[in-house]
Amino acid sequence: MAAAEPSLTQLLREARQGDRAASEQAYAHIYRWLHDAARAQLRRGAEHATLTPTALVHEAWLKLSSADFEINDRQHYLAMASAAMRHLVVDAARARKSEKRGGQLVRVTLPDDGVPASANEVDVLSLDAALGQLEALEPRLASVVQYRFFGGLTEVEIANVLGTTERTVRRDWRKARAFLHRALSEAA
């Protein structure tokens, strides 16, 4: 890594002061790191990969931040990392879906795919779409899902990032969850 490259902490600070370029750079940084780490983890685990977003996101922070961070930097980071995790999962699903296209004429099955192999990808994409609907309706509920489900943040962390109480986070989660489950069961 080039020595001149600014640290994530520095980028986040500049982003908070309104520097869009710094914000994008920080996001790209986080995304790339999470992407590589998730891949490595899945490759290692091969079959029983346990991709825990919490561990990934926190590990990334430890690796990327410098010691001089402020509490605001960290909260900013957690929000960005959650968004990055969501995009990462969705991008992977899209990639696989397009890879599959063209292969539709010929279906060759594996012994265990009584469940269509594509079920997971469809789910991720429809979850993303439903989350988009929720965003239009109640943006804060959508954020809670992004932080908790994709970012793996705890209720306390979410409450800190959003500047609300834990109780509110819990109630938001319950509403968001009902909304999404319903939207997804309708889609299916």
Added chain:
Amino acid sequence: MSTGTDRTVQAHARGRRALALFDELADLAPADRAPVLDRLKTEDEALFAEVVALLSADESDGPLERPLSDWLTAPEPMPERLGPWRITGVAGRGGMGAVYFGERDDGQFSQRAALKRIRLGMDSPGLRLRFLRERQILAALNHPHIATLLDGGVGDDGAPYFAMERVEGQPLGRWCDERETTLAGRVGLMLQVCSAVQYAHQNLVVHRDLKPANVLVDAQGQVKLLDFGIAKLLDASASGGTTRERPHTPDYAAPEQVAGGPITTATDVYGLGATLHELLVGSPPRRAGEALWQAAQRATDDDARRRGFSSKVALERAVRGDLSAIVQRCLEAEPNARYPSAGAVAQDLEAFLQGRAVSARSPTRGYLAWKFVARHRLGVAVAAAVVLAVGGSAASALWQASLARRAAAEAQAQLDYLGSLLQVLSPSTAEARELDRSRLVTEATRRARAELADRPESLASVEFALAKVAQNVGDLPQALALADSAYERRVALVGRDAVASAEVQVLSAVLRARVSPPRFAEAEQLMEAALAVLRRRAPGSVTELEAVVQRAWLAGEQEKVAVEEATLAEALARCEGPLADTPICEEAWLVQGAVASRSHLPEVALKALLRAADAKSRRLGPDHASTLNVKSMVAWAQAEAGDLAGGLAVADEVYQAYQRIFTQPTETSLRAGLRLSRLAKRSGQHERALMLVDEYLVHARRVFGEHNQNTVLGLSDRASLLFGMGRFDEAASEFERVAAEYAAIDNRLNAALTRSYAADSLREAGQAARALPIGTEALATLRQSYPKGQHVNLARVLTNVARTESLVGHHPEALAHHAEAVAMHRALQPTSSYTAHARAFEGEALFAAGQRAEGERVLRAAVAELSASKTASPNMYWEPFAVLTTVACANGAADCDTLKAEAKAQLEAKLAAGTLSRLRAAVR
């Protein structure tokens, strides 16, 4: 536009209100929610519906409960190649691996395939061997409704892959639904599936994972079954150490599969039933005991319409009766209660299509009479009058006749199934000695004995057939028990003095000679008795000829040379007659070839093997594994007969054919490679020979394992090659290694022989003093190992030890050993060139011991005798020639310069390094 936006705004407003109401109601007990909801229902029905939906979504588990890892299965990077296949795209991914598209291009053909890679390690050589053998069997399946397995192997990462014929088609269920195929059309497709499954069962391959998704249908309505036998390969590797739970397809799995019981052809009959179930009513079988028509009640009207019915009630009615009975019989929990074969399922499906009685239904009088009426609507009006006239008796006769016909049809089906087991194991698959296959034979036997108990004639034929199958799969004890049982049955039926009994007796005799330990005395007695019957009852028949050939083989096994030769002569004479084209004559010629090459009659051997190869090529095709195997023997015989270049060319051709046809080595292809290596060595192409033997070793280590005798054979060849190339130090240590391998498996004879070669290598490396004790010790062991005290190997070792002794100056011992060697060669084969060769070195020893003139005289005589085999075995001539030149010149012979000139001319020839260094020494 604006109304659209308004509607969106409205919907959003309602969505937000619904969420707010949900938030209020969620923590309330259901009873407390009711008044709010009731009021809401009358005020705003749409909002009410949304809130209720949210409340019920709140109570159920949903996708957000699944951990994120479940959402992300790591896409394996697409490999560039798998074995010989270039990967061109991804067809799909599943939990156990991925399916790719691939192409293979070897300049002449290009082939496309679907490649399946499975994420399982195959770590032990045993597993891999089993995998490769099984793959060979699967690849031999050749049926229009089975997607052919083209290739398969184990990738660098230990994950197995399969290359299958690429099928352009749709899964069975979807194909039918899109075309709104009628029930009859669906049953017709199942008939194709049954024929494929029946064919595979006759080849002792069980699918194990039959389900609609494994059946593709192409645009022409032709069915292709995928993944035949692959589930078993996975099981094989799983049981070999992987403890991971195997995902299966519970909807279609037979009870014995779920319970971990033995898998038989009945397992596939269950799979056929489950597939048929889904095809007919749109869902796989759910509960044990639920009939097909009951399951049809769960279908939708849409499902019914896609099958050509107006409603699901009509569908339910249509599948009541025959179809329900057929499916039910397939799905019986007890394997023995199911149809005995896929062919029997097909028969009932055909009967259904033609409106005939199906065997699955209990033959109640009413059912059969109804069937009869349905089939002969016109004639029945007339017949009814007759029935009325003669009362119940005609109806009763009709029922009896039908029952008898049904029983006969079933017995025939039974025989077709079991009887066809006889032909199924073709020569190329006979190497597969599979535990599972012998269990399948056991199972078939058990069934046959139960179901044919009252038909001893059929049972005897089936047992006879199964005995041959058991022999082919290498289960000799079971084969013998079956043959004996079949024999006893036939004797009880027709007596001993009958062809039917004698033909079984021949097999019994052969098996007695093949079991371990062999029971030769009994075998011979049975063989003679059987042959006597056949000579009297069936002179000139194929059965008699088979017995004659087997008798020759039996005599050969016991080294009864005279009987063997006489019997073989009779068989060969018979093969000049009208029976020349029967496969048994191929066997006769092979035996003739083996006998002739043992007797050092290479021309005779060559002629016999050529005939066998020619016949096999005509019968099985030039590229059949069995043809290639015989051709490879031809190559060797041709070289033995003096045509080294011709033999090398044929061996090369065979080797290339194997490379072209089999992408993975088999036992026979490896043997062919080793033969080619030896011929290359004899032709002086040492580098090529070394390359071939190294290649052999790579595969042999993988296929057979490190300490297997086939691998050791390659190591031993490699050591000989190094010796021939003059790399004596390396040769010595390689021979020592081989000797250690032989000692480890307690093969004292080969261990001693190999140690003597190590001693020769040391001598040639200039370490005669070190070589001597090793050679002497080996010689002592060999003397004990050859009970008659005479053997060509013993004679050779004597010569070699004597040469070492001569070098270190132990002249009396050297001369004694040389004399003994020459006498032994002469006694064993008076005319062979070995005697002259041994004599030449005796001459050298005489010269070294001071008998200079006598030494030269002996050498001259020996070299003159050896000149006949100059081209066939150049080293055997030129090494003694070099010694003669040295000795003659040292003695001041007149022809010294002529000899030197001749020796000099050979310095560029392709000869063994030892020979060349002697020639160089001679011309100096």
